[in-house]
Amino acid sequence: xxxxxxxxxxxxxxxxxxxxxxxxxxxxxxxxxxxxxxxxxxxxxxxxxxxxxxxxxxxxxxxxxxxxxxxxxxxxxxxxxxxxxxxxxxxxxxxxxxxxxxxxxxxxxxxxxxxxxxxxxxxxxxxxxxxxxxxxxxxxxxxxxxxxxxxxxxxxxxxxxxxxxxxxxxxxxxxxxxxxxxxxxxxxxxxxxxxxxxxxxxxxxxxxxxxxxxxxxxxxxxxxxxxxxxxxxxxxxxxxxxxxxxxxxxxxxxxxxxxxxxxxxxxxxxxxxxxxxxxxxxx
Numbered sequence: 001x002x003x004x005x006x007x008x009x010x011x012x013x014x015x016x017x018x019x020x021x022x023x024x025x026x027x028x029x030x031x032x033x034x035x036x037x038x039x040x041x042x043x044x045x046x047x048x049x050x051x052x053x054x055x056x057x058x059x060x061x062x063x064x065x066x067x068x069x070x071x072x073x074x075x076x077x078x079x080x081x082x083x084x085x086x087x088x089x090x091x092x093x094x095x096x097x098x099x100x101x102x103x104x105x106x107x108x109x110x111x112x113x114x115x116x117x118x119x120x121x122x123x124x125x126x127x128x129x130x131x132x133x134x135x136x137x138x139x140x141x142x143x144x145x146x147x148x149x150x151x152x153x154x155x156x157x158x159x160x161x162x163x164x165x166x167x168x169x170x171x172x173x174x175x176x177x178x179x180x181x182x183x184x185x186x187x188x189x190x191x192x193x194x195x196x197x198x199x200x201x202x203x204x205x206x207x208x209x210x211x212x213x214x215x216x217x218x219x220x221x222x223x224x225x226x227x228x229x230x231x232x233x234x235x236x237x238x239x240x241x242x243x244x245x246x247x248x249x250x251x252x253x254x255x256x257x258x259x260x261x262x263x264x265x266x267x268x269x270x271x272x273x274x275x276x277x278x279x280x281x282x283x
Contacts, residue, residue, distance in 0.1 A: 011082040012075065014067035017057040018083050022048030025116075025271050026092035028084060029055050030076075030100025032122070032249060033191050034156065035179035036062025039097070042255030047263055050271060054092075056083055058099065060187030062179075071190040073198045074110075076103035081111050093270045095119040095262060097251055098223065099191070105201035108208055117270045118208065119262055120231055121215040122248050124223035125201035133196045140192055143185060152188070153180040162219030162247025165254075172253055205234035211269035212238035215261055217250035239265070 007018045019037055021044060031039040037055035044053045059079050060066035067075075080103065084092065093116050096104040101123020108115060128136070143152040157177040158166070165172045183191075205212075212235040216228035225242055232240035241261050243250050251258040 007083065007086060008063070009083070009086050011079055012067060014059050014079070015063075015065045016059065016079055016083055017063035018087070019055045020052060020087065021045075021055070022051050022053045024051040026089045027051045027053050027266065028080065028089070028092050028094050029053060030058060030080065030094070030096040030103055031055075031061070032098030032100055032160070033058070033195075034061065034153065034183040034188060035176055035249075035252075036182055038062075038179060039176070039249070039252050040095075043251050043259040043262065046255065046259035047266070051093075051266065054083070054087060054089065056080060058103070060183060060191055062182050066184065066187035066190055069190065070197065071187070071194040073099075073102050073106040073194060075194070077106040077110050080107060081114070084114060090114065091116055093117040093119070093266055095121065096123055097121040098123050098248060099195065101223075102195070102198050102201070105204050106199075109204060112209070115210055117211045117213070117266065119213045119215065119265065120228070121258065122217055122220050122223045122228070122250050124227035125205055125231060125234075126227055127198055127200045128196050136192045136196050140189055143188060149185050149188065153177060153183075156180065159221065160248040162217065162245070162250075162253055164219060164245040165247065165249075169253070172249075176249060176252060202230060202234065205231060205238075206236065208235045208238075210237070211265070213262070213265040214238060214240045215250065215258060216240070216242050217246040217248065217253075218242060218244035219247040220250065222248045 005020045029040040057064035101120040161173045214231035216225040232238040246253040
């Protein structure tokens with residue numbers, strides 16, 4: 001297993017953690033909620049022979065503290081930018097799953113010159129529907145009751161992991177559930193509020209000027225394949241892939257398949273290309 005090299009830094013009232021591994025062109029990976037950077041390890045281990053991978057703990061997850069206030073997509077994008085600057089990364093491919101993808105839409109709006117290629121895994125561009133926002137509010141209230149946070153995480157593990165993995169590989173569900181315990185009630189509430197407030201990123205897709213890879217999962221109820229196909233339909237240089245037997249945590253459930261898709265995409269669109277001069281303007 002490749003050795004991880006950790007970074008800890010202070011930014012905007014929070015302590016941020018990231019781990020790097022591998023050698024080669026830079027790739028930054030952002031995990032879903034409420035797990036942490038280890039979510040990406042099964043994929044990263046398959047790419048570390050030719051890329052330098054930075055696995056970030058998003059604010060409020062893993063070893064990164066929550067800071068004060070709502071954890072918005074804007075805060076997450078600014079955090080990732082700060083981590084990249086601290087590591088001397090001026091140009092990278094970015095990979096996100098779920099909230100990691102939502103943060104990348106915002107990152108493109110703020111820091112397009114840093115982004116060489118984008119992979120959105122199970123991270124739809126559409127905002128929360130009214131029904132989703134109401135469901136989050138109800139879950140937040142329930143989580144604040146005695147024992148409610150553990151029940152909330154149990155429910156997330158059972159819904160975000162697809163039925164194929166839960167039935168045939170229960171250790172995947174157990175590993176994901178164990179990661180969730182690093183998230184405090186305060187952080188969970190701040191993240192859920194940020195998810196409710198996230199903007200509609202569908203209009204952003206047409207502005208993305210770099211290669212895009214959209215990876216959907218056939219068992220994903222949170223970012224459905226139909227919602228994910230919009231990425232390939234709207235972004236100028238985009239491709240779409242479907243992993244049939246996986247849920248919202250597809251990279252963790254099917255790391256071999258997802259790593260193969262990501263690796264082929266990066267090898268073709270990023271790894272073999274020289275770093276260009278930063279000519280793109282902020283949007």
